[in-house]
Amino acid sequence: MPFHRQPILIPAIVIGIYMIYACGPLLWLVLSSLKDRQELFSWPPSLFFTPDLSGYRMVFGIGEAAETATALGLTDALINSVVISVSGTVLAVAFGTLAGYACSRFAFPGRDDFMFFALSTRMIPPVAVLVFYHVMFSRLGLSDTRTGLILVVTFINLGLATWIMKGFFDGVPEEIENIALVNGYTRLYAFWNLVLPMVRGGIAATAGFCFIFAWNEFAFSTILATTQAKTLPVKISSATGATGIEWAQICAAGVVLVIPVAIFFWLIRKYLLMGMTFGVLGRSRT
Amino acid sequence: MRQAIPAGRTAAHAVPRAISDRTICGLFMAPALAILLLMVAYPFISLLYYSTLNFSILNPAKGSEFIGLQNYTRLLSRESVWERFVFTGQFVLATVVVQFCVGVAVAYAFQRNFKGRDLLFTIAMLPMMLCPIVVGFLWRYMFNSEWGVVNYLVTLLGFGKIDWLGVPGNALWAVVIADAWMWTPFVILLATAAFRGIPTDINEAAEIDGASPFFRFTRVTLPMSMPILLIAFLLRLIDAFKQSDLFFAMTGGGPGSDTETVAFRLGKIAFSHFYTGQASAFAVIMLVIIIGLSLIFVRLLTQQGRQD
Amino acid sequence: MARVALDHLSVRFGQVAAVDDISIAFEQGEFIVLLGPSGCGKTTTLRCIAGLEQPTSGKIFFDQDEVSHLPPRARQVAMVFQFVSLYPHLRVRDNIAFPLRARGEGRAEIERKIAWMSKIFDLGDILHRRPGTLPPGARQKAALARAVVREPRVLLLDEPLSAIDEQFREEMRWELRHLQKELGMTTVHVTHDQREAMSLADRVVLMRAGRIVQAGTPRELFDDPVDEFAAHFIGSPSVNLIDASFSEDGVALGEAGVPIRLPERHLEALRRSGLRRGRIGIRPHSLRPAGRDDHAAVPVERPIAYAVGRERFLDFELSGQTWRGVLPADAGDSLPERMQLDPARIFYFTPEGVRLPVA
Numbered sequence: 036m037p038f039h040r041q042p043i044l045i046p047a048i049v050i051g052i053y054m055i056y057a058c059g060p061l062l063w064l065v066l067s068s069l070k071d072r073q074e075l076f077s078w079p080p081s082l083f084f085t086p087d088l089s090g091y092r093m094v095f096g097i098g099e100a101a102e103t104a105t106a107l108g109l110t111d112a113l114i115n116s117v118v119i120s121v122s123g124t125v126l127a128v129a130f131g132t133l134a135g136y137a138c139s140r141f142a143f144p145g146r147d148d149f150m151f152f153a154l155s156t157r158m159i160p161p162v163a164v165l166v167f168y169h170v171m172f173s174r175l176g177l178s179d180t181r182t183g184l185i186l187v188v189t190f191i192n193l194g195l196a197t198w199i200m201k202g203f204f205d206g207v208p209e210e211i212e213n214i215a216l217v218n219g220y221t222r223l224y225a226f227w228n229l230v231l232p233m234v235r236g237g238i239a240a241t242a243g244f245c246f247i248f249a250w251n252e253f254a255f256s257t258i259l260a261t262t263q264a265k266t267l268p269v270k271i272s273s274a275t276g277a278t279g280i281e282w283a284q285i286c287a288a289g290v291v292l293v294i295p296v297a298i299f300f301w302l303i304r305k306y307l308l309m310g311m312t313f314g315v316l317g318r319s320r321t
Numbered sequence: 322m323r324q325a326i327p328a329g330r331t332a333a334h335a336v337p338r339a340i341s342d343r344t345i346c347g348l349f350m351a352p353a354l355a356i357l358l359l360m361v362a363y364p365f366i367s368l369l370y371y372s373t374l375n376f377s378i379l380n381p382a383k384g385s386e387f388i389g390l391q392n393y394t395r396l397l398s399r400e401s402v403w404e405r406f407v408f409t410g411q412f413v414l415a416t417v418v419v420q421f422c423v424g425v426a427v428a429y430a431f432q433r434n435f436k437g438r439d440l441l442f443t444i445a446m447l448p449m450m451l452c453p454i455v456v457g458f459l460w461r462y463m464f465n466s467e468w469g470v471v472n473y474l475v476t477l478l479g480f481g482k483i484d485w486l487g488v489p490g491n492a493l494w495a496v497v498i499a500d501a502w503m504w505t506p507f508v509i510l511l512a513t514a515a516f517r518g519i520p521t522d523i524n525e526a527a528e529i530d531g532a533s534p535f536f537r538f539t540r541v542t543l544p545m546s547m548p549i550l551l552i553a554f555l556l557r558l559i560d561a562f563k564q565s566d567l568f569f570a571m572t573g574g575g576p577g578s579d580t581e582t583v584a585f586r587l588g589k590i591a592f593s594h595f596y597t598g599q600a601s602a603f604a605v606i607m608l609v610i611i612i613g614l615s616l617i618f619v620r621l622l623t624q625q626g627r628q629d
Numbered sequence: 630m631a632r633v634a635l636d637h638l639s640v641r642f643g644q645v646a647a648v649d650d651i652s653i654a655f656e657q658g659e660f661i662v663l664l665g666p667s668g669c670g671k672t673t674t675l676r677c678i679a680g681l682e683q684p685t686s687g688k689i690f691f692d693q694d695e696v697s698h699l700p701p702r703a704r705q706v707a708m709v710f711q712f713v714s715l716y717p718h719l720r721v722r723d724n725i726a727f728p729l730r731a732r733g734e735g736r737a738e739i740e741r742k743i744a745w746m747s748k749i750f751d752l753g754d755i756l757h758r759r760p761g762t763l764p765p766g767a768r769q770k771a772a773l774a775r776a777v778v779r780e781p782r783v784l785l786l787d788e789p790l791s792a793i794d795e796q797f798r799e800e801m802r803w804e805l806r807h808l809q810k811e812l813g814m815t816t817v818h819v820t821h822d823q824r825e826a827m828s829l830a831d832r833v834v835l836m837r838a839g840r841i842v843q844a845g846t847p848r849e850l851f852d853d854p855v856d857e858f859a860a861h862f863i864g865s866p867s868v869n870l871i872d873a874s875f876s877e878d879g880v881a882l883g884e885a886g887v888p889i890r891l892p893e894r895h896l897e898a899l900r901r902s903g904l905r906r907g908r909i910g911i912r913p914h915s916l917r918p919a920g921r922d923d924h925a926a927v928p929v930e931r932p933i934a935y936a937v938g939r940e941r942f943l944d945f946e947l948s949g950q951t952w953r954g955v956l957p958a959d960a961g962d963s964l965p966e967r968m969q970l971d972p973a974r975i976f977y978f979t980p981e982g983v984r985l986p987v988a
Contacts, residue, residue, distance in 0.1 A: 045534075046430035050441070053427045053505075057445050060502060063470055064451075064459050080470045134353035141346040149354070151619060156357055157556070158611045160563035162588040163604030166378060166597055167364035167371075190360040193353055222345055251452040253566055258592065268452045272570070282462050289455035296450040301443050308514045522710045523717075525681050528701040529708045530728035531779070540727070544718045 068286035075282050090283030094291055112270040119181055119266060120249035123188025127245045128238060130189070131196025136226065138197065139204035140212075150201070153194035161254035168259060179261045187255045192245040199244065203237030204230070236306035243303045247296055267292055368608075372601035379595040392602035401578070402586070402603075409582045412493060412500075413561040419501040420557055424508025425550070429538060431509070432516055442513075449506040457570020460499035461486065464571070489579035492572050496580070500567055504557060511553035515546030548622060555618040559611055583607055630815050631691040631782040632657045633678060638687035640673050640839075647673040649839035650687070655832075658813040660806070662826040665836035666862070671819045672787060674836070678817060679785050680704050691782050702731075707776035708785040712792055714772035715760040721771045722756045728779040746774040749808065766797040773805070777812065784809075786818040790825065802828055823863050827851070835859055852974075857908060857982035866913050866942070868976070869952045873909045875899045882909065882927065883948020890924050892972050898987040899977065907985065908978040913942065915974035916954030918965035925975070926967040927952075934964055943968070 067075065071087035096110060134153070138146055168187070169178070177183030207230055215225035231238075253268040260269055271288045300307070340348075372392055376385035396402050431442060448456070463470050464485040472482045485495045519542065527537045543550075565584040568574060574581040574589070581589070587607065591600035633655040640648040648670040655661045663671035676682035678689060680701035689697045696704050707728070715724050725746055729739045747753055750770050760768050769789050776784055790798045790805075806829055809816050820826055826833050827847040834844040843855045854860035860868045874881050879896065881888050899907075919926035932945040934956060941956040943964065954968045977985040 043433060043435075046433045049426050049430040053423065053430075054441065054445065056423075056502065057448055057506070060459060060463060061444075061447055063463055064455075067459075067462065076468045078468050078473070080468065080473050130352040130356065133349040137346045137349035141342060143346055143350075149350075151615075152361075153353070153357060155612065155615060156361060158559045158563075158608075158615060159361070160565075160584045160587065160604070160607055160611075162563075162565065162584055162591060163368070163607055164364035166591055166600065167367040168360075170367070170378075171363050186356070186360070190356055193356055197353060221340065222342060223340065226345075247450055251450075253452065253454050268454050271452065271458075272454045280458065280462075282458070285455060285458045286462075289451055289459065292452050292455065293447065293450050297443070297447060300446060300450060304439060304443060307510065308517060520712075522712065522714065525679075525701070526708065526710060526714065526716070527727075527731075528681070529679055529704075529706060529785075530731050530775070531702040531705075532727075532731040533702065536731050540730075541716060541718075545716075 064286050064289055068283055068290050070283055072283075087283075090281075090287035091291070093281065093284040094287045112265050112267045115181060115184075115260075115264055116250065116267040119184045119188055119264070120246060120252075122181075122185045123192065123249045124242055124245040126185065126189040127192035127196045127249075128200075128242050131193055131241060131245075132200045132231075132234075132238060134193075134197045135200025135202075136204050136230070138201045140209065150198070153197045156190065156194040165255065165258050168255070172259060179259070179263050181264050184256055184260055184264055184266070187259065188249040188252055191252065191255070192248055195248075196241050196245055199241045200234070200237060203234040203240075207233050236303075239303040240306040243299055243307055246299060250292070250296055368601045368604055370601075371598050372605050374598040374601075376598040377595045378597040385598070388598075392599045393606070396599065396602055396606070405581055405583050405586045408493070408580070409562065409584075412497065412564070412582060413558060415493070415497045416500045416504075416561050416564075417554070417557050419497060420505045420508050421550075421554065423501065424505045425512050427505070428509045428512035428516060429542065431513055445509060446506045448503045449510075451503065453503065453566040454570055456499060456503050457567045460495070460502070460567075461571045464495050486572050487576055489576065492576075492580045496567050496571055499571065500561065500564060503567075504560065508553055508557060511549055512546065515549035516542060518549075519545050551618060551622050555615055558614060562611060562614075563607075630657050630813055633783055633815060633817070634690040635674070635678075636688040636690065638674070638677060638689065639685050640670075640677060640682060641685040646839045648677065648684075651839075651841055652687075653834065653841060653844060655815060655817065657815055660809050660816045660829060660831045661818065662830035662833050663817060663819045663836060664823060664826040664833050664862075665821065665842075667821060668838075669836040670839040671821075671834075671836050673839075675708075675785055675787055675817060675819045678783060679706055679708050705779070705782045706785055707779055707781035707783075708787065709769065709772045709776050709789040711788040714789070715768055715775070717760050720757050720759055721752060721763075724760070724771060725775045725778050728775065732779070742778050746778050749777075750774045766793045766801065769793060769801065770804075773808075777808070777814070782815070784814045784816045786816065788820055789818075791820070791822070798825075805829065824865060827863070833863075835862065851912075854976065854984060856984050857910065857976075857978045860910050860976055860978075860984075864912055866953050868910045868912050869916065869954075870908055870910045870978075871947060871950055871952075872906065874906045875904055880909075883950060885948035887927060887948050889927060889970075891975070892925070895972070895975070895977070895987045898985065902979075902985055904979060904985070907980055908982075910976035910978065911970045912974060913953040914955055915971035916952070916968050917971070918943075918954075918956065918960070919967035919969035923967060924969070925972050926969045929964065929966055929968055932964045 066082070068090045069086040069088070070081075070084060071089065074081055074084045074087070134149075137143070138150060172178045172183050175183075177186065211229050211233070212222060212225040215229055216222065251268060252266070253272070256264075256266045256269045257272065260266060267288065271285055271292075371385075373387060373389055374385040375388045375392075427445070431438065431445075451459075464472075466472055466482055466484045466487065469485070471485065475481075475483055483491060485491050523541060523545070524537070527541045532540065563584045565582055565588055568580055568582055568585050569588075572580040574585050578586070583603075584607070587600060587603045590596050590603060635651050635653050638648055638651045639646060651670075651674065663674060665671045673682055677684050680696070680699060680703075684697055687697070688695055691704070715721070716727060719727065722743055725743050726739050729742060734742075743756070747756055750773065752771060752774060755763055755767055755771065760771070763771070769792070772789070786805075790801055793801060802825065808814075818826075818829060827850075830847055832844060833847055833850050835842045835850060837858055843850055843859045845853075850859060850863050854863065857870065861870065871882050872884070874886070877900075879888060880891055880899070927947055929943070929945040930947070932943055934941060934943050936942070939958060941958060941960070943954045943956050944951055945954070945968070946952070952968075956965075975987075977987055979985055
């Protein structure tokens with residue numbers, strides 16, 4: 036006789052319906068990236084067709100497709116994107132880790148204010164401050180440079196990184212450092228050799244989130260990167276030329292763009308869930 | 322924990338005098354603080370300053386004239402601006418409510434263990450990882466009234482084709498569907514993390530106490546995960562409030578300017594009309610709203626914490 | 630309150646049998662303790678009764694009703710867990726009301742029952758506090774109230790006292806025992822602490838590797854263990870054990886072959902068994918200084934005497950092993966040269982550990 040703790044039916048229906056909503060457009064993204072001009076606009080929309088890779092060719096600027104006026108030829112943008120989002124992620128995670136540790140361990144004056152301030156940076160609408168970043172960057176000589184965008188990407192993730200990392204450090208008992216301190220080691224030694232290895236999962240989770248936001252950052256980059264430092268999302272948005280929107284190319288770019296993020300996410304999936312409690316739940320547990 | 326705590330050092334290897342905790346705290350905070358202050362303080366001071374000027378960045382030579390609060394009064398007395406706030410409010414309300422109802426329900430369903438759950442979960446997260454601009458174009462493509470797949474499904478159900486993006490009321494819902502598609506995964510992720518944080522014993526105790534799944538959900542699961550759900554709600558609310566990428570890609574603010582959100586309009590004032598002074602005032606208004614909202618939430622959150 | 634019967638109950642996790650074909654009945658109002666080392670299947674058995682675990686085969690009955698496959702909430706059982714036993718977001722009174730509200734009981738009825746529990750458990754001061762602010766002892770008390778309030782058919786306790794400090798634990802045991810008798814609740818209590826088991830149970834069910842080793846009153850388990858494991862697991866300080874060889878000439882202990890004179894009746898039984906070797910066990914309290922008669926006595930080497938409270942013990946070496954006996958409280962400082970085993974309380978085991986009857 037089957038054993039039912041709870042009916043599985045309702046959860047299955049909920050997940051089922053949601054997966055259709057989530058996967059339908061994803062499927063359409065992949066299908067459209069493989070369609071040629073005719074298939075793209077066919078009515079009824081076709082589910083089965085001969086795949087055509089010209090969208091992808093245009094993305095990477097390969098072959099004759101590259102000659103098309105609106106072909107992206109994303110190689111430069113790809114390099115920009117990788118450099119900017121990787122550096123930005125590393126910096127945000129590094130600084131967020133340091134600040135998260137300080138906020139977790141030291142009760143310095145204004146700590147709570149800092150935490151709120153750090154979170155509130157995520158609330159700033161890019162358009163509100165863009166003009167002044169523009170001005171500031173041109174004064175600092177950072178206009179349209181990777182360095183400038185790295186700074187921006189670090190900034191938008193720093194608050195979140197600090198919050199998530201603080202949550203992880205809160206989960207590490209302070210005795211760890213105390214024992215080391217009693218044994219004559221410095222706090223820096225304890226931090227680097229004992230505490231950091233214990234929050235590796237947290238660092239991975241934080242990096243995962245920062246990377247998603249860095250990789251997809253559009254609002255700042257589209258204004259601040261005018262030519263040289265253009266990243267992939269910025270470049271893609273310009274695939275709307277006079278000849279109309281290159282749908283296949285945009286979809287292909289979307290597919291190409293999401294792959295590294297998805298792989299990263301899959302690798303760190305079990306840490307992500309831990310990190311997203313921000314250390315808040317720990318308080319209410321008995 | 323992998324490393325054992327090493328035994329104490331002998332005096333022979335005495336280290337240089339340890340840096341004090343105070344110094345370490347300062348050193349650790351410094352880079353984050355520096356970047357945040359640099360990136361926030363400069364534009365904020367500028368915002369406040371320029372919001373009192375009649376100034377355009379395109380034409381700095383023309384100079385700037387101090388006009389006090391006129392930028393604010395002009396903006397707030399214009400009906401079209403208020404319409405943007407109303408529209409944004411409708412959008413925020415609709416998309417956040419959809420995301421939360423769907424997200425929390427799906428996260429609760431994902432609490433059940435089954436084969437392939439991790440894979441399914443990761444697939445469910447994918448929309449969030451896509452580039453927002455691609456998401457916008459993808460939905461615009463699917464919502465196309467003539468050859469879009471959405472209308473194909475609509476006709477399959479026996480209805481006529483709908484002009485999704487050309488009619489303001491429809492466009493609102495089209496963007497809500499796209500925004501919820503992209504960001505429900507975020508709610509699922511946070512809600513799942515929150516639900517998993519509830520000790521197994523508690524759930525089992527509730528089952529033994531005779532609680533039905535629904536009773537358990539409303540009396541145990543929800544209240545116990547409230548702190549995180551509040552954070553998620555705040556983040557989603559604010560992100561929805563400043564949403565403009567999707568509108569940019571899907572409707573371009575049209576028809577006319579009927580689907581411009583506050584952030585979209587701000588972008589237009591700042592980068593199409595280049596009324597820098599007025600844009601600054603507009604940005605200040607937006608920030609006041611956002612900071613006000615988040616203060617309310619932080620208050621709620623600390624109240625929650627204090628109950629324990 | 631119900632009689633609980635397990636009928637050929639088995640729970641398998643993959644290849645491992647956590648519970649292996651158990652059949653036993655707990656009478657109505659009986660205080661049962663499931664005892665055993667960790668991993669013996671006692672908690673799994675309890676969770677099966679609760680409905681939190683699925684039996685792979687076998688049946689569970691509450692009185693005449695088969696409940697084997699009912700979900701927990703249809704079984705009318707109550708359970709107290711080891712650590713997190715209260716809902717942290719609810720005040721104590723709402724915790725107690727929780728199972729009542731879950732079953733849709735009326736407001737007045739709930740108020741009455743909370744008052745009743747508050748009286749029994751003396752919860753007046755903490756009724757309006759949240760669990761997080763309470764010491765572990767008070768928390769478990771409140772958890773017990775929440776379990777009892779719904780008048781379950783069976784009360785299940787999963788090591789509820791192990792997170793409480795020693796002093797308060799004694800008090801809780803005492804209260805638990807009284808309460809159980811007063812309300813006549815069929816209670817199944819899981820623990821790995823044999824002292825707790827002995828002091829609480831009407832009947833102890835000793836388990837090992839998913840099977841029941843022995844079930845009986847604490848006295849029976851102490852005096853009459855079925856095998857070496859049972860003898861060793863129960864009793865503190867624990868039983869003295871040593872290898873022995875049996876021959877026509879008599880019995881020799883340990884590698885050194887220390888000879889010992891045993892009653893003829895025992896030797897007769899050993900001869901009948903045809904065993905050449907086995908093990909001998911004696912509880913410390915049945916090992917006392919020998920008189921002039923050296924019947925069943927062993928020599929004492931390298932003795933150390935010490936006292937725990939008013940009880941005096943003597944540790945000594947026997948064929949390379951440490952044995953423990955007791956000294957009379959009024960004995961002087963001189964240590965005995967020989968210690969005597971109470972013949973009626975000697976346990977004989979086969980090399981496989983099965984108890985050999987000698988009576």
